Amino acid sequence: MSPSRQFGCGPKRYREILERLKANGAEITAGPLITIPPAIHSFYFFDPNGTRLEVVSDLDGDEDDLQVLRSCAMDEPAMRRELKLICDDAAWIDEMILHMPR
Numbered sequence: 273m274s275p276s277r278q279f280g281c282g283p284k285r286y287r288e289i290l291e292r293l294k295a296n297g298a299e300i301t302a303g304p305l306i307t308i309p310p311a312i313h314s315f316y317f318f319d320p321n322g323t324r325l326e327v328v329s330d331l332d333g334d335e336d337d338l339q340v341l342r343s344c345a346m347d348e349p350a351m352r353r354e355l356k357l358i359c360d361d362a363a364w365i366d367e368m369i370l371h372m373p374r
Contacts, residue, residue, distance in 0.1 A: 278326040282335035
């Protein structure tokens, strides 16, 4: 399975990227769709290397506010459980927790 990457952007940039991809014949494999009602939208496509990409935006949000996923933020215990699924290194988990939005 190829890696997947997500990019958050403002509403104007979201629309520009979508239109540019369509204008250049890129296949949008899913979306645009409402990911998190009422305003978080995303679409998916593959880059030439086979990497699945997602572009996501709060279409009702401020162009410069890129915290589009704040409504899905986990509390610290939930984040620790998720990170432990990736890696057992306690120091790495602690470092990741330090970067969580507060």
